[in-house]
Amino acid sequence: MRDRLMLLRSHPRLMGSLLCGAIAGFVAPGAWSPVVRMLMAWNVAVWSYLALICWLIAHSDETRMHRLAKQEDNNAVFVLVIMSLGAVLSLAAIMVELASAKQVSGGDRLFHYGLTAFTVFGSWLLVGVIYMFHYAHMFYRAAPEVKPLRFPDNKLKPVYWDFLYFSFTIAVAAQTSDISVSTTPMRKAVLAQSLLSFLFNAAIIGLTINIVAGTVGS
DSSP: OHHHHHHHHHOHHHHHHHHHHHHHHHHSOTTSOHHHHHHHHHHHHHHHHHHHHHHHHHTOOHHHHHHHHHHGGGGHHHHHHHHHHHHHHHHHHHHHHHHHHTTOOTHHHHHHHHHHHHHHHHHHHHHHHHHHHHHHHHHHHSOGGGOSEEOTTOOSSOOHHHHHHHHHHHHHHSSOOSSEEOSHHHHHHHHHHHHHHHHHHHHHHHHHHHHHHHHHHO
């Protein structure tokens, strides 16, 4: 019980977004298939969370960001693993949804394609954002003399924008930026994100080809 309360207090945005997703899945039309209801709930949760994170990044200075990084550090690895697993499982659900889309036509097919597109893109953004938080946690819990990331301007108190830049450079280009990695644990985290990002990039390409082929062939 104490661990659950700690998780709720340290990740209010995540818990609130999950609640929104659960409500969306519950009130979704009964005529929808379980997969569609699940994907709708996932999308509501993910996009709500991303919107809250955008607000957080825009309104956080160095002091607040340092405090949040320390506060959320207790459950950082747990949240990272669970959310990454959820993002990967959403890809499996998309495969089922794409198969269903081929059996319908017109507006229904566009709905299925739109839902899968939002799911893939949202999950891809989610992976980049949760790794941004993880990199911030690793940086601020490390001793000053062994910082896992070294910034070209010798920045000692980077903000979320710096970690977001680092994370999405890996997600987009599959390589590190001008920020250097200097510890083994950080290299492991970068490797994990690189593999996840490759999976999602391949899924985005495959989804695009599938949608184009389905649209042309219809």
